[in-house]
Amino acid sequence: MFPVEHDLREKLHRYEQLLSHRAVALGLVGPSDRDRLWERHIQDSLRATVAFRTQDRTAYDFGSGAGLPGIVLACVVPDRRFRLIEPRRRAVAFLELAVER
Numbered sequence: 001m002f003p004v005e006h007d008l009r010e011k012l013h014r015y016e017q018l019l020s021h022r023a024v025a026l027g028l029v030g031p032s033d034r035d036r037l038w039e040r041h042i043q044d045s046l047r048a049t050v051a052f053r054t055q056d057r058t059a060y061d062f063g064s065g066a067g068l069p070g071i072v073l074a075c076v077v078p079d080r081r082f083r084l085i086e087p088r089r090r091a092v093a094f095l096e097l098a099v100e101r
């Protein structure tokens with residue numbers, strides 16, 4: 001498992017709850033994933049942190065959907081700017097909610 005500090009773990013658990021309560025209902029995450037969001041989606045998103053180089057300043061998440069991996073990575077690598085790109089209105093509404101919270 002990727003080592004996560006307590007404060008960051010709390011933030012990611014709040015996002016996990018938002019995924020469970022809102023993203024599944026919106027069809028952005030499959031209902032069969034509800035009980036394994038942490039392992040299947042959040043931890044999987046954390047694997048991408050090794051791809052960041054010191055000089056990287058902006059990252060793009062095309063087809064963000066429920067914000068995976070973009071929102072997770074933005075929490076873990078806060079000194080980078082993340083652009084979440086999503087054409088579907090319901091997904092955009094979810095992303096706005098997630099970023100707000």
